[in-house]
Amino acid sequence: MSAAPTDLSTIDNGNPRHIAIIMDGNGRWAQKRFMPRVFGHQQGVKAVRNIVEYCAEQHIEVLSLFAFSSENWRRPETEVSMLMELFMATLQREVDKLDKNNIRLKIIGDKTAFSEKLQQKIIHSEQQTADNTGLTLVIAANYGGHWDITQAVQKIADKLQTGELNQPFITEDLIEQHLSTAGLPEPDLFIRTGGEQRISNFLLWQLAYTEFYFTPILWPDFDKQALKEAIISFKGRQRRFGHIGEQILTQS
Numbered sequence: 001m002s003a004a005p006t007d008l009s010t011i012d013n014g015n016p017r018h019i020a021i022i023m024d025g026n027g028r029w030a031q032k033r034f035m036p037r038v039f040g041h042q043q044g045v046k047a048v049r050n051i052v053e054y055c056a057e058q059h060i061e062v063l064s065l066f067a068f069s070s071e072n073w074r075r076p077e078t079e080v081s082m083l084m085e086l087f088m089a090t091l092q093r094e095v096d097k098l099d100k101n102n103i104r105l106k107i108i109g110d111k112t113a114f115s116e117k118l119q120q121k122i123i124h125s126e127q128q129t130a131d132n133t134g135l136t137l138v139i140a141a142n143y144g145g146h147w148d149i150t151q152a153v154q155k156i157a158d159k160l161q162t163g164e165l166n167q168p169f170i171t172e173d174l175i176e177q178h179l180s181t182a183g184l185p186e187p188d189l190f191i192r193t194g195g196e197q198r199i200s201n202f203l204l205w206q207l208a209y210t211e212f213y214f215t216p217i218l219w220p221d222f223d224k225q226a227l228k229e230a231i232i233s234f235k236g237r238q239r240r241f242g243h244i245g246e247q248i249l250t251q252s
């Protein structure tokens with residue numbers, strides 16, 4: 001019997017197809033500089049620009065960014081309204097550029113809570129970039145993993161009731177097809193900046209087998225080099241998906 005290869009140093013997963021990021025630490029970044037939290041959010045947008053650019057350069061298929069959680073409404077009203085304004089202004093300023101760069105924009109989350117104007121802007125931004133074939137940029141806004149699973153189940157229930165769906169079993173595929181991320185590959189790499197090590201109700205279903213990477217770097221300081229390091233860490237990990245290590249090594 002030949003010995004199964006055990007050399008983990010040869011692992012190379014290649015680039016992740018889908019990177020999902022919790023962009024955390026804007027407020028602390030500003031406070032460290034004795035500036036209002038708002039300043040940190042503005043600087044955070046600059047970091048987004050760099051990271052989007054890097055992902056497009058590296059031919060990453062999907063980049064998902066957590067911009068505003070379903071729990072973030074609990075923040076002081078001034079911060080919430082400032083974040084809404086920043087979201088609107090960023091869409092207004094950036095969408096043409098995204099479009100020129102062949103980037104497809106997709107916003108996930110409960111959009112009904114946004115102002116009519118913002119909802120319209122979101123629809124138009126998505127339509128404008130819908131046929132682009134480069135990076136898919138997913139912005140999670142008023143998003144929660146609980147919300148996502150709940151709305152999927154609700155959609156399925158509605159379809160069962162109207163007869164559009166007629167099947168006795170609820171399958172994993174069926175649920176997946178009704179999540180807000182339907183049609184996208186699952187995240188391969190999850191990154192959270194800012195030092196906290198929690199999911200904060202981000203893509204709960206979708207992160208089932210994602211590789212996690214936590215960094216103390218505050219989001220406004222997260223640059224191309226920092227992302228490159230996260231990707232290098234990802235590339236060298238053995239993804240077993242329930243198998244044992246030797247099965248994976250003999251496969252490759």
Ligand code: IPE
Nearest residue numbers: 023024025026027028029067
């Ligand atoms: C993340 O940064 C951005 C949003 C949640 C909108 P934070 O605002 O949470 O920054 P910290 O965690 O307070 O430093």
Ligand code: IPE
Nearest residue numbers: 022023024066067068069200
């Ligand atoms: C998670 O960050 C949400 C976003 C980055 C948009 P938070 O800073 O809101 O998370 P918690 O509340 O510390 O878990």
Ligand code: MG
Nearest residue numbers: 024025026194
């Ligand atoms: Mg935070």
